[in-house]
Amino acid sequence: MSSAFMEIASKIKHKQIADLIKREKRLDGRTLTEYRDIEILVGPITKAEGSAQVSLGKTKVLVGVKIDIGEPFPDTPEDGVLTVNSEFLPLASPSFETGPPDENSIELARVVDRGLRESKVLDTKKLCILPGKKVFVIFVDIYILDHDGNLFDASALASLVAVITAKIPNYEIEDGEVKILEGLQDLPVQDYPIATTFAKIDNSLIVDPTLEEESAMEGRLTITTKQNGNICAMQKGLEGTFTVEEIQKAVITAQEKGEELRAKALGVRNG
Amino acid sequence: MMYLEKYPERLIDEEGNRLDGRKFDELRPIKIEVGTLEKADGSAYIEQGKNKILAAVFGPREAHPRHLAMPDKALLRCRYHMAPFSTNTRKSPAPSRREHELSKVTREALAPVLFLERFPRTSIDVFIEILQSDGGTRCAGIVAASLALADAGIPIRDLVTAVSAGKIDDQIVLDLDDIEDKAGQADLPVAMLPQSGSITLLQMDGEFSKDEFETALNLAIEGCKKISIMQKEALREKYAAPREEAHEDEKSQEKEA
Numbered sequence: 001m002s003s004a005f006m007e008i009a010s011k012i013k014h015k016q017i018a019d020l021i022k023r024e025k026r027l028d029g030r031t032l033t034e035y036r037d038i039e040i041l042v043g044p045i046t047k048a049e050g051s052a053q054v055s056l057g058k059t060k061v062l063v064g065v066k067i068d069i070g071e072p073f074p075d076t077p078e079d080g081v082l083t084v085n086s087e088f089l090p091l092a093s094p095s096f097e098t099g100p101p102d103e104n105s106i107e108l109a110r111v112v113d114r115g116l117r118e119s120k121v122l123d124t125k126k127l128c129i130l131p132g133k134k135v136f137v138i139f140v141d142i143y144i145l146d147h148d149g150n151l152f153d154a155s156a157l158a159s160l161v162a163v164i165t166a167k168i169p170n171y172e173i174e175d176g177e178v179k180i181l182e183g184l185q186d187l188p189v190q191d192y193p194i195a196t197t198f199a200k201i202d203n204s205l206i207v208d209p210t211l212e213e214e215s216a217m218e219g220r221l222t223i224t225t226k227q228n229g230n231i232c233a234m235q236k237g238l239e240g241t242f243t244v245e246e247i248q249k250a251v252i253t254a255q256e257k258g259e260e261l262r263a264k265a266l267g268v269r270n271g
Numbered sequence: 272m273m274y275l276e277k278y279p280e281r282l283i284d285e286e287g288n289r290l291d292g293r294k295f296d297e298l299r300p301i302k303i304e305v306g307t308l309e310k311a312d313g314s315a316y317i318e319q320g321k322n323k324i325l326a327a328v329f330g331p332r333e334a335h336p337r338h339l340a341m342p343d344k345a346l347l348r349c350r351y352h353m354a355p356f357s358t359n360t361r362k363s364p365a366p367s368r369r370e371h372e373l374s375k376v377t378r379e380a381l382a383p384v385l386f387l388e389r390f391p392r393t394s395i396d397v398f399i400e401i402l403q404s405d406g407g408t409r410c411a412g413i414v415a416a417s418l419a420l421a422d423a424g425i426p427i428r429d430l431v432t433a434v435s436a437g438k439i440d441d442q443i444v445l446d447l448d449d450i451e452d453k454a455g456q457a458d459l460p461v462a463m464l465p466q467s468g469s470i471t472l473l474q475m476d477g478e479f480s481k482d483e484f485e486t487a488l489n490l491a492i493e494g495c496k497k498i499s500i501m502q503k504e505a506l507r508e509k510y511a512a513p514r515e516e517a518h519e520d521e522k523s524q525e526k527e528a
Contacts, residue, residue, distance in 0.1 A: 103371050103372070103374070103375045106368045106371045106372055106375075107371075107372050107375055107376075109368075110368060110369070110372050114476050117476075118476045118477055118478065119478075221473070226478065229480075229481070230478050230479060230480050230481075231475065231478070231479045231480075231481070231484055232476070232477065232478050233475060233476055234459075234473055234474055234475035235376075235473075235474055235475075236376070236379070236470065236471075236472060236473035236474065237375075237376070237379060238379055239379050239382040239383055240383070241383050241464065241467075241469035241470055241471050242469065242470045242473065243468065243469060243470070244468065244470065244488065244489075244492070247470065247473065247488065248485060251481055251484060252481070255481070
């Protein structure tokens with residue numbers, strides 16, 4: 001297809017999406033605040049200390065958690081370390097290219113990181129082995145497998161499930177050295193942050209946009225809530241703007257959706 | 272050099288004074304200068320507390336590399352960058368992931384005021400250099416950058432203004448400095464268009480209840496309005512004062528003649 005044709009096609013689609021949303025409808029029949037079907041697969045990667053694959057409709061994200069023993073940061077000598085990285089794999093979308101992470105992938109990883117960190121998902125003090133010397137280092141790697149929109153929520157949910165189901169070995173300290181013992185233990189999980197992302201299309205907000213809907217969105221707003229309903233991270237993206245009323249409304253929806261998705265995440269953890 | 276960073280136990284005393292003596296709704300002292308740099312098409316300098324930030328704008332100019340040029344609009348590029356000597360511990364001059372993210376959100380905060388479709392095939396480049404950093408630099412950088420855009424004579428819908436609000440010692444306060452940001456409980460940087468009230472940058476970390484969030488957002492918006500006045504004053508100082516002077520000169524010449 002020529003690019004001119006694609007452009008016309010996308011303009012027609014944009015109008016169709018916007019017209020539907022004005023009537024509180026969407027192309028796939030969902031309401032404005034309804035997520036697509038969510039599937040969570042726990043532990044597909046057995047070599048990883050924790051892993052999860054989340055599908056939001058046709059969007060597919062795999063997250064692997066690897067855990068090492070390493071040095072703490074000098075300014076937090078008694079805290080374990082959590083790092084989040086994301087890869088927009090070229091197999092996931094014709095618009096993804098190989099190469100170092102671009103600003104979109106850095107932003108995604110940092111927004112997921114902020115949600116996990118600011119909610120204090122893990123008690124990092126309990127990840128300290130020898131203060132100032134040895135701590136557990138948790139690497140969360142986000143792999144986008146299939147991009148059909150709303151990578152933020154899919155990645156945040158997969159990261160959460162991978163982290164709360166990850167295991168570390170039992171260990172003891174012998175003469176200042178770490179001795180690994182048999183058996184595994186859970187990570188010190190304290191909270192369950194859930195990200196809810198809104199797309200703004202012609203002055204309406206919808207949750208969980210598909211890629212098609214994203215092509216028509218002017219602005220994006222991600223709100224991450226904790227188990228107690230409080231907000232722990234926010235990120236506005238793209239060149240569109242938001243009114244104060246829109247943001248306030250989005251916070252309430254994010255709290256509701258947070259509860260809904262959290263129940264799913266906890267369900268797979270306990271099940 | 273590494274310094275021992277110790278945070279005080281309390282960030283607000285019994286009388287409601289913050290460490291630097293401010294009340295909850297007070298901004299740090301702000302100094303703004305427009306047209307600081309000679310060679311840039313537009314520039315501005317801001318000091319906000321210990322923050323010292325330069326912003327420069329080039330363009331609209333031919334986009335380089337050429338393949339980035341867009342047939343229907345200008346390419347807006349922003350770089351938020353911290354000097355290696357701007358922080359307590361030396362910061363590597365290579366752009367960090369944080370700087371990549373802040374460059375992106377800064378661009379997205381400024382883009383809504385520009386008429387990019389008026390300048391096809393060109394680029395508008397915004398450079399923000401944090402010379403000294405003491406908390407709230409992304410917002411101060413946006414304040415300076417929007418003045419630099421105006422100074423470059425680029426048409427804009429409004430002057431973007433920005434400031435953060437946050438939570439320290441369980442209280443919602445305006446314009447966190449570095450210690451308040453690090454030892455505090457939440458940070459909410461906001462950029463807005465003062466005329467329409469539209470929010471163009473919104474980020475948050477820490478923990479807010481819904482009510483605390485709304486209070487903080489309103490406090491940030493009030494702070495933005497105050498900074499907006501200072502921005503206009505700074506522009507007037509550069510452009511209105513010389514014009515009045517010229518006007519006076521003309522009048523006196525007329526009298527003589």
